[in-house]
Amino acid sequence: MVVLACSAAAAAPGEPALRSFAIVGDAIPDSLTGAPGDAARGRAIVFNRQVGLCLLCHSGPFPDEKFQGNLAPDLSGAGARSSIGQLRLRLVDASRLNPATIMPSYYRTEGLTRVAPAFVGKPILTAAQIEDVVAFLATLQE
Amino acid sequence: MTAAFLRVAILPLVAGFASLALAADIPTAERRSGSEFMGPETRAMQDDDTTNPGMLWVLDGEAAWRRREGAADKSCADCHGYAQTSMNGVAARYPAFDAAKGRPVDLEERINMCRSEQQKATPLPFESQALLALTAYVGRQSRGQAIAVADDARTYPFIAAGREIFERRQGQLDLSCASCHDDNWGKKLAGAPVPQAHPTGYPTYRLEWQTLGSLQRRLRNCMIGMRAEPYAYGTAENVDLELYLMWRARGLAIETPAVRP
Numbered sequence: 001m002v003v004l005a006c007s008a009a010a011a012a013p014g015e016p017a018l019r020s021f022a023i024v025g026d027a028i029p030d031s032l033t034g035a036p037g038d039a040a041r042g043r044a045i046v047f048n049r050q051v052g053l054c055l056l057c058h059s060g061p062f063p064d065e066k067f068q069g070n071l072a073p074d075l076s077g078a079g080a081r082s083s084i085g086q087l088r089l090r091l092v093d094a095s096r097l098n099p100a101t102i103m104p105s106y107y108r109t110e111g112l113t114r115v116a117p118a119f120v121g122k123p124i125l126t127a128a129q130i131e132d133v134v135a136f137l138a139t140l141q142e
Numbered sequence: 143m144t145a146a147f148l149r150v151a152i153l154p155l156v157a158g159f160a161s162l163a164l165a166a167d168i169p170t171a172e173r174r175s176g177s178e179f180m181g182p183e184t185r186a187m188q189d190d191d192t193t194n195p196g197m198l199w200v201l202d203g204e205a206a207w208r209r210r211e212g213a214a215d216k217s218c219a220d221c222h223g224y225a226q227t228s229m230n231g232v233a234a235r236y237p238a239f240d241a242a243k244g245r246p247v248d249l250e251e252r253i254n255m256c257r258s259e260q261q262k263a264t265p266l267p268f269e270s271q272a273l274l275a276l277t278a279y280v281g282r283q284s285r286g287q288a289i290a291v292a293d294d295a296r297t298y299p300f301i302a303a304g305r306e307i308f309e310r311r312q313g314q315l316d317l318s319c320a321s322c323h324d325d326n327w328g329k330k331l332a333g334a335p336v337p338q339a340h341p342t343g344y345p346t347y348r349l350e351w352q353t354l355g356s357l358q359r360r361l362r363n364c365m366i367g368m369r370a371e372p373y374a375y376g377t378a379e380n381v382d383l384e385l386y387l388m389w390r391a392r393g394l395a396i397e398t399p400a401v402r403p
Contacts, residue, residue: 049332053315056332067333071326095316102326104315112316116371119314 027085032127042136079138087134176337188401196347196399199354203279212263229283237385239296268375274354278345281398291388304386313370340391343400
């Protein structure tokens, strides 16, 4: 089993660095914050087009949400298909699972080109937000 | 020797520039203007000059075409006569290579070159109503004409540079233009169909803008969406992208002034 330890590179002054985490196989088994996330907050992040951006590409079992995307698989059953740790790695850095993916890496600040100044050195979601989204995805059992 | 090397270094010499086309490109038969992804109401608005809001700028541009300007006190018409004949087909081949500058210039820059060099007037700012109006008026004279930018030894490096930008991942979301417009056109991003990004109708009246806007403004919108730093107006990168997009859209008809969602 491969264990990769990743830790944050220098963040902009005043910005919190990324927390370190360990990738084991195709998963990050441990919570980035050391605590479980909150599924209700995660749901709000997933639905927010400026924060999670998920529904730009994905659709899901959310009949009341208008304008869902279909560039990516439907999120129905995502929590049944993957373990919590697999969902966490998928969000943190999907490019480790599929280098050609268009799914953004939500918790990575390295290896990016021409990032707009407002976003330089910042991950798309914070560690706590990642945990919230993971907790929400885990509820999508069918 | 790699295939990429063969493509770039050898094939142009033996096969001409047809080798700019790659297997991953959208096949000619599947190439579609943005207007084909729009709803029937928006298409009807574009197709009827009495409802197309872009025609207001075309009318302003027609007046500007005849107005004397600058220290030379000359109008566009003084040099070019009737735009209906002299400007027919021009927008379909821009950006075009400018020998004096040694690089391609887009229609807006070409108009501003005439202003500063011929009219001895100050260049019009990017996205100003005056520049949009003249560009829309000149563009209107190519409506229905097939896009055909020069594809030769002089333009080849700039088309290739534009393609490189189009295919490069950028921004916090780490997407390339090609991620959406080559690989996922026709699918839905949120509710909106992803078009193929053919610059058929610029300047375009965009309903979201509630005004007419240039192709560079549209490119900046997509870059902001990718959370990438947009290229400044008038930079070489933007013109290379414009040229690549026009080359990629070759054969499609000009719709200027188009209407887009």
